[in-house]
Amino acid sequence: xxxxxxxKDFWDPEISTASRDRIISIQIKNLKDTVKYCYNNNAIYRxxxxxxxxxxxxxxxxxxIGKLPxxxxxxxxxxxxxxxxxxxxxxxxxVHASSGTTGNPTVVGYTKEDIDIWxxxxxxxxxxxxxxxxxxxxxxxxxxxxxxxxxxxxxTEKLGALxxxxxxxxxxxxxxxxxxxxxxxxxxTPSYTLYIAEVAxxxxxxxxxxxxxxxFLGAEPxxxxxxxxxxxxxxxxxxxxxxxxxxxxxxxxxECLEQDGLHINEDHFLAEIIDPDTGKSLPxxxxxxxxxxxxxxxxxxxxxxxxxxxSYIYTDKCPCGKTLIKMAKPMGRTDDMLIxxxxxxxxxxxxxxxxxxxxxxxxxxxxxxxxxxxDQIGVWVEVSxxxxxEKLMDLEFFEKSIEDKLFSAIGLHIKVSLKEPKTIARSExxxxxxxxxxxxxx
Ligand code: DLL
Numbered sequence: 324x325x326x327x328x329x330x331k332d333f334w335d336p337e338i339s340t341a342s343r344d345r346i347i348s349i350q351i352k353n354l355k356d357t358v359k360y361c362y363n364n365n366a367i368y369r370x371x372x373x374x375x376x377x378x379x380x381x382x383x384x385x386x387x388i389g390k391l392p393x394x395x396x397x398x399x400x401x402x403x404x405x406x407x408x409x410x411x412x413x414x415x416x417x418v419h420a421s422s423g424t425t426g427n428p429t430v431v432g433y434t435k436e437d438i439d440i441w442x443x444x445x446x447x448x449x450x451x452x453x454x455x456x457x458x459x460x461x462x463x464x465x466x467x468x469x470x471x472x473x474x475x476x477x478x479t480e481k482l483g484a485l486x487x488x489x490x491x492x493x494x495x496x497x498x499x500x501x502x503x504x505x506x507x508x509x510x511x512t513p514s515y516t517l518y519i520a521e522v523a524x525x526x527x528x529x530x531x532x533x534x535x536x537x538x539f540l541g542a543e544p545x546x547x548x549x550x551x552x553x554x555x556x557x558x559x560x561x562x563x564x565x566x567x568x569x570x571x572x573x574x575x576x577x578e579c580l581e582q583d584g585l586h587i588n589e590d591h592f593l594a595e596i597i598d599p600d601t602g603k604s605l606p607x608x609x610x611x612x613x614x615x616x617x618x619x620x621x622x623x624x625x626x627x628x629x630x631x632x633x634s635y636i637y638t639d640k641c642p643c644g645k646t647l648i649k650m651a652k653p654m655g656r657t658d659d660m661l662i663x664x665x666x667x668x669x670x671x672x673x674x675x676x677x678x679x680x681x682x683x684x685x686x687x688x689x690x691x692x693x694x695x696x697x698d699q700i701g702v703w704v705e706v707s708x709x710x711x712x713e714k715l716m717d718l719e720f721f722e723k724s725i726e727d728k729l730f731s732a733i734g735l736h737i738k739v740s741l742k743e744p745k746t747i748a749r750s751e752x753x754x755x756x757x758x759x760x761x762x763x764x765x
Contacts, residue, residue: 451643463511537560670689
């Protein structure tokens with residue numbers, strides 16, 4: 324793996340170094356196809372397009388995208404599980420899912436061809452920064468309904484490098500495998516990467532003697548100081564990888580070795596920036612909400628999917644030689660979604676579980692902290708007055724039973740601390756449900 328090679332050698336050179344005109348002509352053609360395809364193959368999309376008064380045969384220009392209706396997480400939730408799929412299930416070979424705002428998760432599907440597109444998107448971002456067949460890629464994202472593990476698995480296989488699908492957790496084992504198998508590439512969340520570094524230091528493991536060169540880190544927000552720390556401690560270059568299940572998973576965009584903006588795989592995903600309040604398109608360069616339209620997917624194509632991620636699109640050329648445009652790393656969200664250990668959590672999901680439990684008051688506070696570089700989530704909740712003394716006798720048991728309910732609903736361990744009635748501060752205006760104490764934590 325060498326940065327010199329990476330600068331000259333691209334996986335899909337005719338796309339990665341294409342002129343703007345060529346990219347736009349690919350996008351227009353595929354946008355037209357996608358809109359017609361959605362209209363003809365899905366009743367929900369057809370109704371949305373009709374309601375917006377758009378004739379699917381009259382999409383002639385990229386600017387016409389502004390006429391099309393948005394798709395949101397709520398649309399997926401309301402059509403749970405497969406209502407937005409555009410192929411019969413017999414053609415769908417894989418599903419993934421992530422959490423919805425409340426209740427149902429959002430389910431996404433892939434045909435064989437979609438899987439191949441996904442693998443190619445990931446192979447492209449990896450190859451273009453120098454990953455080659457002789458690399459050994461340790462994937463520490465979880466494998467399951469989350470897209471992180473599987474996306475990188477198929478992408479790395481497509482590239483032809485060796486994959487270690489170790490999944491998340493069991494940090495000592497991560498380190499043993501990393502050392503024994505001589506992993507050269509780490510695919511992970513940034514927070515778990517820092518935790519791995521910390522455990523390594525405890526065991527006296529020196530990363531300069533291991534073989535890691537490159538990390539593809541994403542699935543959650545992270546900062547430049549975190550990058551500096553990761554690169555220093557793990558002796559590797561850390562690149563930001565971004566994606567979301569509704570669009571394809573990881574592989575939507577990724578940094579090059581310049582580490583300044585994430586190149587979007589624009590032949591498959593058309594990016595827009597909109598004003599989150601008015602929904603109006605903003606010019607590239609302005610900060611706003613990222614919206615993506617998939618241009619080639621078949622099982623679940625997304626038209627103008629509102630990511631709720633705040634970013635902007637670069638307008639200048641990248642010195643790496645790739646001409647695919649870049650997005651800034653997401654700098655926040657327009658909603659209250661939290662990402663804890665790679666799991667997307669909405670406060671409303673926690674509330675929904677708590678409010679169904681007898682003997683709890685509807686007064687709670689979600690508390691975010693940092694431990695070992697990993698975000699931790701807990702919830703304080705008041706026990707009702709009538710049963711407080713009775714519940715006090717068996718506090719631990721009650722807390723544990725609530726934690727189990729939260730785990731089965733959300734898939735995340737949320738530490739519950741029961742509080743006496745009327746001890747959680749009341750708000751006079753909009754309730755403050757989240758107390759973020761992560762700043763300043765290690
Ligand atoms: O997190 C896909 C992914 C897996 C991306 C592995 C990168 C690596 P979801 O679970 O659907 O998909 O969550 C998507 O996570 O809308 C962002 O808010 C956030 N996110 C993902 N990558 C980044 C990143 C995967 N690099 C949501 N920086 C997105 C900041 C990120 N936020």
